[in-house]
Amino acid sequence: MPELPEVESLTAFLGERAVGRTIAGVDVVAFQALKTFDPPVTALGGLTVTGVSRHGKFLDLDCDGLHLVIHLARAGWLRWRDDLSGARPVRPGKGPLAVRVRLAPDADGLAPGFELTEAGTQKRLAVYVVKNPDEVPGVAALGPDPLDESFDVAALKRIVGGNRTQIKGLLRDQKVVAGIGNAYSDEVLHAAKMSPFKVAATLTDAQIADLHDAIVTTLREAVERARGLAAKDLKAEKKSGLRVHNRAGQPCDVCGDTIREVSFADSSLQYCPTCQTGGKPLADRRMSKLLK
Ligand SMILES: [Zn+2]
Numbered sequence: 001m002p003e004l005p006e007v008e009s010l011t012a013f014l015g016e017r018a019v020g021r022t023i024a025g026v027d028v029v030a031f032q033a034l035k036t037f038d039p040p041v042t043a044l045g046g047l048t049v050t051g052v053s054r055h056g057k058f059l060d061l062d063c064d065g066l067h068l069v070i071h072l073a074r075a076g077w078l079r080w081r082d083d084l085s086g087a088r089p090v091r092p093g094k095g096p097l098a099v100r101v102r103l104a105p106d107a108d109g110l111a112p113g114f115e116l117t118e119a120g121t122q123k124r125l126a127v128y129v130v131k132n133p134d135e136v137p138g139v140a141a142l143g144p145d146p147l148d149e150s151f152d153v154a155a156l157k158r159i160v161g162g163n164r165t166q167i168k169g170l171l172r173d174q175k176v177v178a179g180i181g182n183a184y185s186d187e188v189l190h191a192a193k194m195s196p197f198k199v200a201a202t203l204t205d206a207q208i209a210d211l212h213d214a215i216v217t218t219l220r221e222a223v224e225r226a227r228g229l230a231a232k233d234l235k236a237e238k239k240s241g242l243r244v245h246n247r248a249g250q251p252c253d254v255c256g257d258t259i260r261e262v263s264f265a266d267s268s269l270q271y272c273p274t275c276q277t278g279g280k281p282l283a284d285r286r287m288s289k290l291l292k
Contacts, residue, residue, distance in 0.1 A: 001074045004146070004179030005222035006234050007057050010078055013231050014061070015052040017080065017112065022048050022104040023063060024111065028127075029090045030098035030118065036128045036135075044068060044129065049103075056142045056178030060133050068101070069136050070116060073124035077117050080231050085111040098125050114231075142178040146215050147223070151177075156212045160200040167203070167211075168196035168269060180215070183238070184222065186245040186270050188214045190254075195277045196262075196269050244270045260284075 002010065026041050028034045034041060047063040054060065059070040059078075072078065076098070081087070084102050096117040105111040118125040126138075134140045143159070144151045159176055160167075170176055171185040180188065189196050192214035194207065203211065225241050226234055239246070243253055248261035248270050257274035262284045273279050 001181050001183070002072050002077070002234070002238075003057060003181040003184050004054075004219055005184070005226050006238055007054050007059060007072070007179070008147075008223050009226035009229055009234055010059060010231055011052050011054040012227070013080070013229075014059070014078075014114065018049045018061065018103065018114070019051060020048065021106075021112075022046065024102040024104045024113075026068070027090065027100040027102070028098075029092050029100065030123060030125070031092060032123055033098045033116070033118075033125050033127050034129075035126050036130060039066060039129055039131070041127075041129050054179075055133060055139045056145065056174055057181065058133070058136065058139055060139075065131070067128075067130050067133050069128040069130060069133055069139065070099075071124075071126040071138060072116070073118070073126065074122065075119040076125035077119075077235070078114055078231050079117060080112070080114050082112050083110040084113040085109070098123075099127055138174065141175050143174065143176045145178045146180065146219055151216075153209050153212045156215070157205070157208050160203050160208060160211075163200040165200050166196065167194060167198045167200050170200050171215075177215070179219070182267055182269070183242060183245040184218060187222075187242060188218045190244040190252075190272055190275060191218050193275050195282070196271055197282060244272055246270060 023044050025045050028041055043066060044063055047066060049061055049063055051062040061068040090097050096119050097115055098118050099116040102113040116125060128136045130136060144155055168185055171180050192211045222241055226237055229237055244259050247259045250259055252259055252272040252275060255274045257272050259270050259272050260281050261268050261270050262282050273281050
């Protein structure tokens with residue numbers, strides 16, 4: 001799933017290629033992906049892309065004041081196409097293609113564009129056509145952006161103070177902090193040497209400062225690694241840059257201990273016992289159930 005660093009990179013990638021270009025048309029292939037109906041998606045035709053920005057994990061294309069807001073969700077991705085002039089119309093219900101944005105041909109006669117795809121059966125990719133990005137409920141509800149200057153230690157202290165949630169869940173909550181998902185919350189907690197199950201309100205001031213540093217450093221480093229990469233190369237970069245997430249069974253590159261996993265109904269988390277939980281493995285309900 002693309003999180004803040006990947007969406008930040010996609011924002012720059014699209015900004016370089018799409019800004020200044022006219023939209024020829026937007027084809028919605030997966031109808032359930034389009035979450036708004038007024039203004040209609042056809043209203044984007046003929047408008048110029050004037051800017052691309054990011055809100056949490058949302059991509060926002062400003063098209064002469066009308067916004068195409070995109071949430072790639074868990075299995076969504078964006079692929080750039082240098083020339084869509086020969087692309088065939090796509091019938092709904094087949095393959096991963098959800099939305100195709102066609103740009104007007106350039107002087108060379110090439111008509112570039114991009115496609116939003118979604119793998120798997122759970123269709124959560126979402127696009128919105130709105131006059132103001134805040135009309136998208138998920139955007140309006142976003143907490144502070146961790147790369148924003150205003151996100152300092154005091155801001156994080158206000159967030160965790162009195163909060164009885166486990167820190168892993170808190171970091172993933174977009175209403176609390178924008179842009180961090182399952183992968184980077186694992187990475188942040190490993191960098192902060194903190195148990196994912198630690199209750200937020202129990203953090204000391206020193207731990208809050210460590211956590212803040214881990215959030216900002218982890219995300220900035222990931223943004224730096226993803227900078228300038230083409231959309232198609234981002235997934236591999238994300239995977240290779242992760243130190244604990246999805247690496248259960250492999251050695252921790254800080255201490256050498258074996259990275260472990262806790263499984264939930266539809267997700268899992270990974271952590272290093274030596275670095276994060278005083279050497280003690282966390283209870284894995286699925287494993288205990290299997291052993292009974
Ligand atoms: Zn370790």
